[in-house]
Amino acid sequence: MSTPARKEAADWLTHAELKIHDAGLHRSTPRQKVIDLLADQDCAITALEMDQRLSGVGRATVYRAIEQLEDLGLVQKVDLGKGAQGFEKIDPSGHHHHHLVCEHCGRVQSFEDERLEKAIHRIHRRGFTVESHEITLRGRCSDCARPEPMSVSRPAPTGSRINAGARL
Amino acid sequence: MSTPARKEAADWLTHAELKIHDAGLHRSTPRQKVIDLLADQDCAITALEMDQRLSGVGRATVYRAIEQLEDLGLVQKVDLGKGAQGFEKIDPSGHHHHHLVCEHCGRVQSFEDERLEKAIHRIHRRGFTVESHEITLRGRCSDCARPEPMSVSRPAPTGSRINAGARL
DNA sequence: TATCAGATTGAGAATCAATCTCAAAATAGA
DNA sequence: TCTATTTTGAGATTGATTCTCAATCTGATA
Numbered sequence: 185m186s187t188p189a190r191k192e193a194a195d196w197l198t199h200a201e202l203k204i205h206d207a208g209l210h211r212s213t214p215r216q217k218v219i220d221l222l223a224d225q226d227c228a229i230t231a232l233e234m235d236q237r238l239s240g241v242g243r244a245t246v247y248r249a250i251e252q253l254e255d256l257g258l259v260q261k262v263d264l265g266k267g268a269q270g271f272e273k274i275d276p277s278g279h280h281h282h283h284l285v286c287e288h289c290g291r292v293q294s295f296e297d298e299r300l301e302k303a304i305h306r307i308h309r310r311g312f313t314v315e316s317h318e319i320t321l322r323g324r325c326s327d328c329a330r331p332e333p334m335s336v337s338r339p340a341p342t343g344s345r346i347n348a349g350a351r352l
Numbered sequence: 353m354s355t356p357a358r359k360e361a362a363d364w365l366t367h368a369e370l371k372i373h374d375a376g377l378h379r380s381t382p383r384q385k386v387i388d389l390l391a392d393q394d395c396a397i398t399a400l401e402m403d404q405r406l407s408g409v410g411r412a413t414v415y416r417a418i419e420q421l422e423d424l425g426l427v428q429k430v431d432l433g434k435g436a437q438g439f440e441k442i443d444p445s446g447h448h449h450h451h452l453v454c455e456h457c458g459r460v461q462s463f464e465d466e467r468l469e470k471a472i473h474r475i476h477r478r479g480f481t482v483e484s485h486e487i488t489l490r491g492r493c494s495d496c497a498r499p500e501p502m503s504v505s506r507p508a509p510t511g512s513r514i515n516a517g518a519r520l
Numbered sequence: 521t522a523t524c525a526g527a528t529t530g531a532g533a534a535t536c537a538a539t540c541t542c543a544a545a546a547t548a549g550a
Numbered sequence: 551t552c553t554a555t556t557t558t559g560a561g562a563t564t565g566a567t568t569c570t571c572a573a574t575c576t577g578a579t580a
Contacts, residue, residue: 189447208527209527209528210526210527210528210575210576210577211576211577212527212528212529212575212576213575214524214529214530215528215529230566231566232565232566232567233568234539241529242529242530242531243485243530243531243567243568244530244531244567244568244569245528245529245530246571247566247567247568248528248529261435262432263431263437263486265429267369267437267537267538267566268566269435276512279465284477284480284482286480289481293477295477295481297475298437299471299474300468300471300472300475303465303468303470303471304489305489306467307463307465307468307489309452309461309463310494311493311497312452312454312461312489312491312492312493313491313492313497314393314452314489314490314491315386315455315490315491315492316489316491317487317488317489317490318431318482318487318488318490319472319485319486319487319488320485320486320487321472321475321480321482321484321485322481322482322483322484322485322486323477323481323482323483324480324481324483325480326480327476327483328550329479337494349404376556377547377556377557378547378548378555378556378557379547379548380546380547380556380557380558381546382557382558382559383557383558398537399537400536400537401536410557410558410560411538411539411557411559411560412538412539412540412541412558412559413557413558414559414562415538415539415560418560435537435566435567436537481555505548
């Protein structure tokens with residue numbers, strides 16, 4: 185596979201490794217595995233899922249690595265709804281996307297919108313320095329379209345099906 | 353006190369009570385306390401904080417009430433950073449705001465921006481029905497402005513000072 | 521290559537948030 | 551008042567995240 189996404193991932197990986205090194209951090213196998221896994225994802229992944237997928241890497245290490253990467257501006261947190269939070273790489277080019285979260289099945293899709301970015305960048309508030317932003321649209325994905333004309337309460341909610349990670 | 357905000361709160365309260373009744377829910381003291389507390393807030397408050405402030409209301413009831421209000425479209429979840437999530441009332445007029453979260457001290461401010469709303473409403477993605485949206489800008493508030501030229505790692509982070517709730 | 525200070529790790533305990541359970545209590549309407 | 555239904559809350563449970571600390575690994579230097 186060598187789609188644009190593939191290339192972007194490689195860019196991020198290189199960039200990340202450089203920054204890690206510049207920060208005076210050692211190069212260790214467990215942390216590297218975390219970084220590689222993140223580089224492979226198209227969209228957000230939860231900490232716990234990373235932990236599960238990475239055998240031979242302790243939970244503490246996963247969380248620590250994520251925190252370090254966050255501090256270095258290499259990954260960002262994403263609210264996945266239902267209180268779940270995921271993490272995804274920040275592209276060094278500044279190129280980024282936002283998320284559509286289906287309230288029904290929990291699926292997360294990504295989208296980009298130039299007009300929206302412009303509107304965001306025009307926002308200034310007294311004394312507040314904006315460093316990053318996050319936008320989440322909630323609703324129903326095509327699969328879950330028409331709500332069944334059923335019960336009044338919770339419509340068979342998310343469960344733990346988080347981050348099914350479909351690309352748009 | 354009878355600022356516009358006060359009035360809005362009263363509107364919401366009336367509206368909320370009506371919807372609760374229409375949904376066939378009983379009128380109970382504990383739930384009413386939850387609703388009153390929400391009506392009183394200018395900005396987001398966490399579930400746990402509500403629980404602490406409301407003596408005589410069980411934790412389960414607080415969470416349950418919030419869930420019901422969410423289902424009825426009366427309150428919405430807000431990501432407060434550091435994994436904390438808060439809830440705030442949704443004004444029946446459709447009038448709403450978004451948030452500025454200080455990464456340094458955790459303070460949450462609110463802001464409104466018409467241009468941004470317009471950009472949001474112009475977004476359409478194949479098959480996805482947008483029902484609500486959330487926008488969070490992260491950065492540094494005026495109090496925490498210039499980062500101290502200190503250590504490389506975590507700059508004395510948030511701790512649990514969430515929802516200091518200053519209005520803009 | 522040997523050495524060492526400092527960085528890194530991981531198992532398990534601890535913490536914290538959120539959810540679930542279910543018997544007892546409260547409510548609305550007849 | 552009576553009853554079917556809704557609601558409640560104490561406490562157990564689950565689930566995610568953080569903390570602890572001795573053992574291990576790394577990079578730079580001698």
